[in-house]
Amino acid sequence: METWNADIVSLLYKPLSGSMPIRLLRLHPGQPGDDLNAELVPTTIEEAEGQYEATSYTWGSPANPLSMTCDGLKVIIQKNAFDMLNDLRRTDQTRTVWIDAICINQSNIDERASQVAIMHHIYRRAKRVVIWLGKSDEHSTLAMSYAAGLDVPKLLGESKDIGDSPTKDWEIYTNKSYFFEPKEEVELKQHQVLGVAIVKFVNRPWFNRVWVQQEAALCRETQVTCGDQVVGWDNVFALAWMLLPRSVGLYPDYIADDLNRTLNNISAVENIQRRRRRLFGDLYQTRGDLIFQPLISRLVNSCRFGATDPRDKLYSLQYFAEDADMWFDIDYGVPWQILYADVARRFLERGILGFLKNAGRVRQKSGSMLPSWAPDFRDGNWGSNVMVDQPSWMPGGPKTDVAYDTPGKAAGSLHNLPKRHRKRLDLPKELRDFKDSRKALLQSYASFKSTMFDEIIYLGDVLDDPFDIETWLRIIKQDLDYIGKLGLQTYLNNENLSDAYKLTLILASNHEQGVVDSKYVSENWDDWIRWLNDPLGGRETMPVWQYSIEASGALQSFRFAITKHGYFCLVPRDTQVHDVVSIFVGYQAGVVLRRWLPPSAGGKAHEESSKGATPTEYFELIGDTYIHGMMSNEARCIIDEFNCKHSPTQSQLQAMLRASDSGHGESWETLGLPGAYARILETLGDHLVNLV
Structure with a gap:
C-alpha cells in the first residue's frame, strides 16, 4: 500500500512543521455516485482542536483499491477507506476529517512514527470521533435498530461498578440483563433471527482491532455508523452488555459464530467503556481520570486484538501505558521480530517476567523464528492455550510489574548462542536488510533463575469435543486409576490424592477466582458427575463445578500431568512425556520446558568447548503450567529453610533430609507446611535455566 502513490507522494505530501503538526482532509460535498474529491490541509493540533472529526475504521484487505481526487491528484486508497469516505461525504457542505490512510504519508516511516506518537492527541482533541463499522447488511440493520431502542441509562447503571472487585463483578454479571433469556414460543423465531444478527454484528472486524481501543475511548462525543444508520457509542456498549453471558457458557445452538471471537469482541467493548468512564466521569456518574498502568499489564489485552502491522500491538499502547517509553521507541524501521525480542530483553533485565x-511454543504461530522465550503478540485468538491467572498466585515469589529508571535486580540474562549452535534461519527481506546489533537476539539464549525442576512421567489424555461426555469420564477414570497405583497415602499438602487431582483440574479456584480446598470437592464433584451422566441435563441446571472446569480449560486446552517426584500439574495439551516443569523466580505461573539439542550436537550430548567444559543444557519454553501445592511461594520457603541444592549429591540430599527431620519436626510447622513436602526436596534449589 505504501507504494501505491509513489509517483505523486512528493507532490501530495509536504513536510510537516510546527508543534504537533497534522494534516486534515477537507472532503468536498457530492451526490451519491460522484467521484470523491478532497484536499489536504496542513495544520497543528492546537490550531485545529474541536474543528475536525477523527475516523476509526479497519483498513481491510489491500485488494481492489479505489481512487479519489485529492489536491487535483489521483490518489489510490484501500476499499474500506474509500467506502467510509463515500458514506461520510455530505451532499451540501464540506466535511473535515482526519483519516490515517491519507493524512499520514504512509511511505515515510519517520512521519508514521511521529504521527503515531501523538495519536492520542488527535483523537482526544477532535470535535467528534466517527466509528465506521462498514457497509450495512441485513444483520447490521437489525442490530443497529435494536441498539438504538435499548434502555441505555438502565444498562449503563448495571455495568458501572464492573472492575471494583471479583466478588462484586460476579454478582453484577449474575444479575445483569441478558439477551438470550428464555422466550415464549410465539416470540422465539423472531428472537432467534435478531440474536443471530446481533452476534454477527459484534463479530465485525472493527471490534477486534488494537488501535480502536484508543480511538473509541478518548473523545467525549463518539458515534458509531454502519451504512446510513448512526447511534451513539453508549448504545453499542449497551448492545454488547446485553450479549455478554451471565456466566461462563455457550450461546444457544442456533448461534453458529465462534464463541471465543464473540466474547473477545465484547471484552474489547468493555475495555473501551471502562476507559471512557474514567475519562468522562460526569457522563457516567463515575470517578474521573484515567488510571494508567505499566506496559506489562496492558499487554495482556493488547495481544488479544488484531493489527495490520505487528508492531502496533506495542505502539498502540504508548498512551495508556505510563512507562511505554522505557521499553521501546516508535520506529517502523525496526522489524517486529526484533522489537518483540528487544522488549522481552528489557523486561528480563528489570526483573519483569509477565511477557x-x-x-512459548504454544503461543507462537507456526513457523515462527522467534526464540521460545520471546513473546509473540500477533495472535488475536486469546481463548486457547492461555491459563487463567489466580490473583494470589506467586510460585516464584512476588512478581514485579513496574520498572523504574534504574534497572533493579535482573530476573535473568541474555547471551548469544555459540556460532556452532545457531540455527539456519530463512530471514525475510526486512530482517536481512536490518543492520543493527539487535538482530543477534534471534540467535540468543535467555538464562532464567529457577527454584524447582522436575520431569513429567505421566500425561492424561485431551478432549477434542467438549460435548463428548463418554470421553470426559474415561479420561477422568484413567487418571484416577493411575493415581491409585502411585503407592502414596497423601499429596504433598496432605490432601488425599483424589481431591488433589480434582482441584488440579480447576486450578484450585472457584467461579469467582477464589482459592478452594477439599471442602469444595466434597460439596460439588458428585453433583457435577451426576450432571455429566444426565442426558437431559442442560446449562440451566449446570453445577458450579462446570463453571470452574470451563474457566480452567482442563481436558481441552490443557491436560493433567504427574512428575517424577509426584507433582500434580495442569499443562498445555502439546506437552510431552519427559518434558520438565519448573518455577522461575518472579513469574506468576509454573512453566513447561523441553530439552533442546543444538544443530551441532547431531542428536548427541555436546561439549561447550574442545577443552571438555561442562555441557550447557538448553531448553525451549512450551507454556504455562499450574503445579498443585506450589503456587504460593512454597519453593522459596523450603529452599531457604533447608538450604536446598539443585541436583544435589547424595550427601547434600541427606543433609537436606536431616535438616527437615525427613518431614517431621517443628521446622515444617514454622513454615506452615506439612512434612509431606520432604519428598520433593531434591527437585528444589536455585539454578539457571537456559532457554533458546
Missing part, C-alpha cells in the same frame, strides 16, 4: 505469558 512470558505471550511466549
Whole structure:
C-alpha cells in the first residue's frame, strides 16, 4: 500500500512543521455516485482542536483499491477507506476529517512514527470521533435498530461498578440483563433471527482491532455508523452488555459464530467503556481520570486484538501505558521480530517476567523464528492455550510489574548462542536488510533463575469435543486409576490424592477466582458427575463445578500431568512425556520446558568447548503450567529453610533430609507446611535455566 502513490507522494505530501503538526482532509460535498474529491490541509493540533472529526475504521484487505481526487491528484486508497469516505461525504457542505490512510504519508516511516506518537492527541482533541463499522447488511440493520431502542441509562447503571472487585463483578454479571433469556414460543423465531444478527454484528472486524481501543475511548462525543444508520457509542456498549453471558457458557445452538471471537469482541467493548468512564466521569456518574498502568499489564489485552502491522500491538499502547517509553521507541524501521525480542530483553533485565505469558511454543504461530522465550503478540485468538491467572498466585515469589529508571535486580540474562549452535534461519527481506546489533537476539539464549525442576512421567489424555461426555469420564477414570497405583497415602499438602487431582483440574479456584480446598470437592464433584451422566441435563441446571472446569480449560486446552517426584500439574495439551516443569523466580505461573539439542550436537550430548567444559543444557519454553501445592511461594520457603541444592549429591540430599527431620519436626510447622513436602526436596534449589 505504501507504494501505491509513489509517483505523486512528493507532490501530495509536504513536510510537516510546527508543534504537533497534522494534516486534515477537507472532503468536498457530492451526490451519491460522484467521484470523491478532497484536499489536504496542513495544520497543528492546537490550531485545529474541536474543528475536525477523527475516523476509526479497519483498513481491510489491500485488494481492489479505489481512487479519489485529492489536491487535483489521483490518489489510490484501500476499499474500506474509500467506502467510509463515500458514506461520510455530505451532499451540501464540506466535511473535515482526519483519516490515517491519507493524512499520514504512509511511505515515510519517520512521519508514521511521529504521527503515531501523538495519536492520542488527535483523537482526544477532535470535535467528534466517527466509528465506521462498514457497509450495512441485513444483520447490521437489525442490530443497529435494536441498539438504538435499548434502555441505555438502565444498562449503563448495571455495568458501572464492573472492575471494583471479583466478588462484586460476579454478582453484577449474575444479575445483569441478558439477551438470550428464555422466550415464549410465539416470540422465539423472531428472537432467534435478531440474536443471530446481533452476534454477527459484534463479530465485525472493527471490534477486534488494537488501535480502536484508543480511538473509541478518548473523545467525549463518539458515534458509531454502519451504512446510513448512526447511534451513539453508549448504545453499542449497551448492545454488547446485553450479549455478554451471565456466566461462563455457550450461546444457544442456533448461534453458529465462534464463541471465543464473540466474547473477545465484547471484552474489547468493555475495555473501551471502562476507559471512557474514567475519562468522562460526569457522563457516567463515575470517578474521573484515567488510571494508567505499566506496559506489562496492558499487554495482556493488547495481544488479544488484531493489527495490520505487528508492531502496533506495542505502539498502540504508548498512551495508556505510563512507562511505554522505557521499553521501546516508535520506529517502523525496526522489524517486529526484533522489537518483540528487544522488549522481552528489557523486561528480563528489570526483573519483569509477565511477557512470558505471550511466549512459548504454544503461543507462537507456526513457523515462527522467534526464540521460545520471546513473546509473540500477533495472535488475536486469546481463548486457547492461555491459563487463567489466580490473583494470589506467586510460585516464584512476588512478581514485579513496574520498572523504574534504574534497572533493579535482573530476573535473568541474555547471551548469544555459540556460532556452532545457531540455527539456519530463512530471514525475510526486512530482517536481512536490518543492520543493527539487535538482530543477534534471534540467535540468543535467555538464562532464567529457577527454584524447582522436575520431569513429567505421566500425561492424561485431551478432549477434542467438549460435548463428548463418554470421553470426559474415561479420561477422568484413567487418571484416577493411575493415581491409585502411585503407592502414596497423601499429596504433598496432605490432601488425599483424589481431591488433589480434582482441584488440579480447576486450578484450585472457584467461579469467582477464589482459592478452594477439599471442602469444595466434597460439596460439588458428585453433583457435577451426576450432571455429566444426565442426558437431559442442560446449562440451566449446570453445577458450579462446570463453571470452574470451563474457566480452567482442563481436558481441552490443557491436560493433567504427574512428575517424577509426584507433582500434580495442569499443562498445555502439546506437552510431552519427559518434558520438565519448573518455577522461575518472579513469574506468576509454573512453566513447561523441553530439552533442546543444538544443530551441532547431531542428536548427541555436546561439549561447550574442545577443552571438555561442562555441557550447557538448553531448553525451549512450551507454556504455562499450574503445579498443585506450589503456587504460593512454597519453593522459596523450603529452599531457604533447608538450604536446598539443585541436583544435589547424595550427601547434600541427606543433609537436606536431616535438616527437615525427613518431614517431621517443628521446622515444617514454622513454615506452615506439612512434612509431606520432604519428598520433593531434591527437585528444589536455585539454578539457571537456559532457554533458546
